[in-house]
Every structure is written in structure tokens, then in C-alpha cells.
Amino acid sequence: MSEFPEGAPCWADAMFKDVEGAKSFYGEVLGWTFGEAASEFGNYTQAYSGGKAVAAVVPPMPGGDDVPSAWCLYFASHDVAKTAEKIKGAGGTLLMEPMQVGSFGSMTLAREPSGAVLGVWQAGEHHGFEKVAEPGAYCWAEVFTRAPEKADAFLQAVFPYSAKKIEPGDDPEAQGMDFKVFSLGDSGNPVLGRMKMGDEFPAEIPSYIQVYFTVANCDDAVAAAKKLGGRLHFGPMDSPFGRFAALTDPQGAAFAVIDTTTTAGEMPRMSDA
DSSP: OOOOOTTOEEEEEEEOSSHHHHHHHHHHHHOOEEOOOBGGGTTBEEEEETTEEEEEEEOOOTTOTTSOOOEEEEEEOSOHHHHHHHHHHTTOEEEEEEEEETTTEEEEEEEOTTSOEEEEEEESSOOSOSOOSSTTSEEEEEEEESOHHHHHHHHHHHSOEEEEEEOOTTOGGGTTOOEEEEEETTSOOEEEEEEEOOTTSOTTOOOEEEEEEEOSOHHHHHHHHHHTTOEEEEEEEOOTTOEEEEEEOTTSOEEEEEETTSOOSOOOOEEEO
């Protein structure tokens, strides 16, 4: 598999106190199977969809039991040390200095200036997602932030992004919405969204990156998640991009599901940002 281009989302993982519970939940909701835990790497366990690696789960590191469960999205870098310097120069904070992960690659973890946590991955033997935008696999991600100007400046300083903003048009529900789409360079290939958090978000919820996983049927996935103790926060809702819903799993990790084959409405107009 070829490397992901610089700045492209390339992997996702999450830390869970109850790893077996997480495996059962995502196994039923997203159809994942799981490999053997890698004891030399903190029992890091890869998830598979149709035999292709799509994500991973891991128990807390020693002393990390009080860290809430959350999905972490990794962005591809051809030089993780240089990207770490860009992160610091753009006002971000390194949560983990660049480190080698055996022969698999190198990584760093950071918090962007408005508070969302992200990872950076420089591929070695492990390139990242082995499939995307298919049922059971990663599809899309959005940065939810209360300080969009900080997040926007950071993202474009660290990664080779161009940006466009979505025009609300005549949709009354979209009036006042502040949403941008970041693409790799001038390719027009969108890789990340950014949404300004409004008053509908409780004040205690910090900025975060929402990871979307593809499903064959959004309503079925939501029903399975709720049956297993997950909570529905938004949707299911139809959109030009697919029918989607936002949830948290029983351990509190936020994620979204989307059926990209069920679409409704016209694509929004976009303008340079």
C-alpha cells in the first residue's frame, strides 16, 4: 500500500478501560473483527473490516486510568519531527514527543490551540487504513471547535491545506453556520471539515475531532449502538453526503456513522476561505 499524502487522515485509534467491551460494541455496530493484542506495544489491538485494518483499540497506559475514552485521528507526515516543530510553531502543544514505534513507524500526539487532540503518523511498515469509505471503515472527520480562527490558522500552518467555506444558501437551519472544508493543496481533494461549536454543545465539552465510520445502514447502526448502551446525540439525518448520526459508545468515546449511499438534497455551494 502506498503512503498517504502529507496531511491526509491515515489512522484512528482509541483507548478504553474495558477493551473487551469496546471490541464487543464495535464488533456489532461496525462489523469489526480484532487481531491479537501486541503485548510489546501496550496490548495495542488492530480492528479489521473484511480482513483490512481500519482502526485500533488499546487499554490505558500506566497512570492513565483517569483519561477519558476518545477516538484519536492521525494525520500522515513524511517527517514527524518536522511536523512536531510546525505544531509547536503554530501554537500547538505536544502531548507526546515524536517516538519510534518499532518497525511500524513514528508518531507524535498534540493538542491544537483550540483544544482538540490529534495524532501524526510517519509510516514505516504500517501505512494506516487499508480501506476507507466502505462499510466498516473510516470515511471522514470534522474538527469541532469554539475558536475556529485558532484551529484554522493552526491546520493550515501545519499541513498543506487549502480551505473553502460552505455558504448557507436558503436553508434556514444553516443560517449562521460556520463550516470549512480543508483540501490537500489545490487538488480539491477534501480531507477534513471544521465546524464552529454553538450553544447546543454543553460548555464542558472541549474541542474535539469527530471521526465518521461508514455503515451500510445508518438506522441499523444506531439501533445496534443504542441496544448495547451507546447514546445517540444527533440524527439520524439525511444530507447530500449521506445519512448520518452522532453517538457516544458506552465508555464515552464520541464517533459518527454515515451511510454514503443514502443521500438527499443538493450539494452546498462553497467559496474560497
